[in-house]
């Protein structure tokens with residue numbers, strides 16, 4: 001018998017109906033202390049916004065590599081990440097995926113950018129794929145609203161005021177990534193994946209996936225990999241390491257992976273809805289008594305950068321360049 005992940009309708013939550021925070025919060029608590037994964041329906045991201053983003057991404061990924069390389073990921077993590085650039089911790093093979101990453105659009109004049117806060121600044125839009133900017137700016141905005149609304153119920157599910165997270169999400173480190181998975185080649189090894197088993201780095205992830213399937217989640221009790229199949233009109237939501245840590249491990253950050261055996265191109269859009277760079281993530285702030293706190297406080301930015309440095313080839317290259325520049329000086 002295959003286990004199924006819960007579907008939580010967030011329509012009432014978004015509408016601000018009486019009792020919705022508590023009801024949705026209870027369902028979220030059950031899901032996050034259980035499988036660590038759930039679906040949301042009624043998320044409010046308009047279907048045309050999703051369709052436009054997916055169409056733009058498909059067009060972009062099908063362009064020649066030489067063209068995509070013109071927006072190769074910069075040190076702000078913005079732009080195109082080529083196949084082979086991401087190696088999950090503990091994996092033997094790099095992921096068989098490409099992705100395009102954007103974040104909060106901040107002008108060079110923004111105080112955080114001027115202060116040199118890592119990962120902050122403008123997005124890197126491909127002028128040769130002009131549909132990308134309008135489509136993904138819209139998607140980023142809409143999915144961010146869905147994330148903020150969801151977090152109000154997550155806060156209640158943790159016994160906090162609904163506004164708790166908003167104070168830590170003034171300039172969120174939200175990263176939205178359009179991902180392209182080519183079909184898994186026949187005869188590939190058992191440890192080759194579109195996306196190798198991993199846990200997400202940040203707080204909460206909202207994922208749109210196409211109809212091809214391929215996302216698998218590790219069931220916590222059995223250790224079995226179960227499918228998280230596409231369900232029309234839903235997003236998949238999961239807890240990341242930073243929220244597990246904040247919750248003092250009351251919430252589970254569950255390993256998951258992608259294996260695109262559909263024989264077709266698979267597209268998804270993952271949004272890591274993460275807090276301000278300087279947000280302090282401390283289980284004590286969520287009520288863990290000092291004697292029971294499992295983790296030291298960490299800033300969201302330091303944690304996420306640390307995980308980036310271990311997973312992404314472009315960051316290793318940057319570190320090598322910086323070391324070489326330092327050595328030459």
Ligand SMILES: O=C(O)CCC(=O)C(=O)O
Pocket residue numbers: 179195200207209215256257258268269270
């Ligand atoms: O593409 C998917 O279905 C999953 C993406 C994911 O888990 C990630 O990007 O962290």
Ligand SMILES: [Fe+2]
Pocket residue numbers: 198199200205256
């Ligand atoms: Fe993930």
